[in-house]
Amino acid sequence: MTDNKQKKTPFFTKLKQYGQKNVAPFDVPGHKLGKVPNDLLRYTGPKIYELDSNSPIGLDHLNKPVGVIKESEALMAEACNAEKAYFITNGTTIGILAMIMTVCKAKDKILLPRNVHKSVINGLILSGAIPVFMKPNIDTDLGIANGVSLETVQEAIEENPDAKAIFVINPTYFGVISDLKKIAEIAHQNDMSVVVDEAHGAQFYFSEKLPYSAMDAGCDISALSMHKTAGSFTQSSVILCQGERVDHHRLRASLNMLQSTSPSSLLLASLDVARKTMYFQGAKRIEKVLQLAKETRDKLNQIPGIQTFDKDYFINRGSFGFDETKLIIRVSDLGLSGFEVYQMMRKIANVQLELAESHIVLAVITIGTTKQHLDKLVSGFKKLSEKYYKQRDMLEKIEFEYQFPEPYTRPREAYHAPNKVVTLDDAIGEIAAEQVMIYPPGIPILIPGEIISESVINEIKFYMRKGSALQSDLDDNHLRVVDKEIWIKWEGDLDEF
Ligand SMILES: Cc1ncc(COP(=O)(O)O)c(C=O)c1O
Known part of the structure; x- marks a missing residue:
């Protein structure tokens, strides 16, 4: 019974019918179900526009x-x-x-x-x-x-x-x-x-x-x-x-x-x-891609300088579990950073990875992933290994302390406090008024309200040197910080924040 219900697609079905009804649309959107020619419409055909309606x-x-x-x-x-x-x-x-x-x-x-x-x-x-x-x-x-x-x-x-x-x-x-x-x-x-x-x-x-x-x-x-x-x-x-x-x-x-x-x-x-x-195909197709992912891990692990990680690795290190549709590939033993490999794999193997960190890259596997995709991934890493393994000095060791900055006040308080723009070096000891992160993954290195330490500034500079996609609200080399001189809160009662 449940299965039959799950065959329904109430919204999609109604939307499709609406596009086919030859309605005279005097509502928005203004393309009027695809009557305004443009390059996208010519490329995709009118169907996408016929499905783009706004609550008729x-x-x-x-x-x-x-x-x-x-x-x-x-x-x-x-x-x-x-x-x-x-x-x-x-x-x-x-x-x-x-x-x-x-x-x-x-x-x-x-x-x-x-x-x-x-x-x-x-x-x-x-x-x-x-x-x-x-x-x-x-x-x-x-x-x-x-x-x-x-x-x-x-x-x-x-x-x-x-x-x-x-x-x-x-x-x-x-x-x-x-x-x-x-x-x-x-x-x-x-x-x-x-x-x-x-x-x-x-x-x-x-x-x-x-x-x-x-x-x-x-x-x-x-x-x-x-x-x-x-x-x-x-x-x-x-x-x-x-x-x-x-x-x-x-x-x-x-x-x-x-x-x-x-x-x-x-x-x-x-x-x-x-x-x-x-609902109907997920379980079967996920089982299949998990098998393909395992085979791919085995193949990648045989490539000199390349290492992948499975559930046991994370469980042995104290985690509760691991989703094996995520393929973490450690590349630093090639003497390359993840950031470099992320760019190179696109150039030499036509492979688009999900993200890079200093030592690893991440490939995301879904029910859309095919064996051909995974073969291309493996052959790309083989090419990289042939070219770089033992040819380059080992990767510069990053001096991350893995200590997150100390919070001083609530993010909202710091965001709304009077603020000023200072250089990265002058920001040490100040209170952040903005977030800084590399994207992806979009995990902030610094958040509003935190005290900016020297190690955080070093980390930001490291990412800048590596050319990773550092994101903040400002241009490189500057940060927005709380202007303590005109912030009533400074030296105020912390319980009040
Ligand atoms: C951990 C995490 N949470 C939330 C999001 C936001 O998701 P979305 O892209 O669907 O807005 C992302 C995006 O990458 C993420 O990595």
């Missing part, structure tokens, strides 16, 4: 669904074993903002790992919540931050019994898993909500061969990027929730505050059909 009669409203969007969201919730699903057309970025604004009012405490995506920091600025950062496990050999241990969570809860919520990244960008079931259990015993960034974990809902999902672990609310790993269009995401702790009025209000009033029907339709495909 019968197509429901994302900001208060009562019709086909509601039905499609209910099917998504059912497929993911959740009580309720909310479609999002501005990415998990918006999902995270909305989740934080739902669980935290200004000055409520939230426990979270420091290696969060930049949207989480923006969520803190918008909500005014007070972050209590938990230190993630650091893998100094790979140069990445992983999940948080249960002990760290337990300790953070004991020290902050008044916190309203715990925020967990599961999986991390690199696929590392935390013990979500236990985290949910402890959090609930202490009357805290569990909010999950599942941006990289949409596939978990459709295969038992993968780690369990946030909903299966008993978490309260989670945002997942269907577009990253489950086949929908870029920017289409979902919030899933269950249980009594989620205030649906507040969630709806937050989403409506953040989302466009003209959500893309193409993105909504792509969520509908991606859910159907994953």
Whole structure:
């Protein structure tokens, strides 16, 4: 019975019918279902434009669904074993903002790992919540931050019994898993909500061969990027929730505050059909790509200077699990940085990788990945190894301390404080008023409210030297910092922030 229901795609079906009805459209969008010729329309054909409508009669409203969007969201919730699903057309970025604004009012405490995506920091600025950062496990050999241990969570809860919520990244960008079931259990015993960034974990809902999902672990609310790993269009995401702790009025209000009033029907339709495909084909196809991923790991491990990592590696280093659809490839033994390899693989092998860090690159495998793709990846790394292995000095060792900067004040406070622009060198000892990160992965090196240490400045300079995509609100070599001279808060009562 359930299976039959999951064959339906209520929103996509209605949208398709609307485009074929020969309606005279006096509403927006102004291309009027594809009547304005342009290069994109000529390239793709008119169908995409016929599916680009903005809430005509019968197509429901994302900001208060009562019709086909509601039905499609209910099917998504059912497929993911959740009580309720909310479609999002501005990415998990918006999902995270909305989740934080739902669980935290200004000055409520939230426990979270420091290696969060930049949207989480923006969520803190918008909500005014007070972050209590938990230190993630650091893998100094790979140069990445992983999940948080249960002990760290337990300790953070004991020290902050008044916190309203715990925020967990599961999986991390690199696929590392935390013990979500236990985290949910402890959090609930202490009357805290569990909010999950599942941006990289949409596939978990459709295969038992993968780690369990946030909903299966008993978490309260989670945002997942269907577009990253489950086949929908870029920017289409979902919030899933269950249980009594989620205030649906507040969630709806937050989403409506953040989302466009003209959500893309193409993105909504792509969520509908991606859910159907994953529901019926996900498990089988994920099993197949997991096998291909294993074979690829074995082949890559035989290439001199190349190393890959499986679940055992992470479990032996204290993590709870690992999503083996993420292929972490260590390249530093070639004497090359991940940043260099990221560029070279595109040039020499026509392979586009997901991201680079100093010692590794990341390849993301989904049900769209083919054997031919993986063969190309292996042959690219063979070429690199033939050319560089033992031909170059070993990679410059980075002097990261893996100490996150000390927070001085809430991100919101620092963001709104009087500020000034200083050079990187002059920023040492100041309080950051902006975020700095490399993108991807978009994990901030520095966030508003933190005291800027010399080691953070060295880290920023390292990334600049390596030519990685450093992002801040300003040009290179400058930072926006709080102007302490005219900031009343400076030397004020910290309890007040
Ligand atoms: C860990 C993490 N969370 C959230 C996001 C935001 O997701 P989206 O791109 O769907 O807005 C990203 C994006 O890369 C991410 O890596």
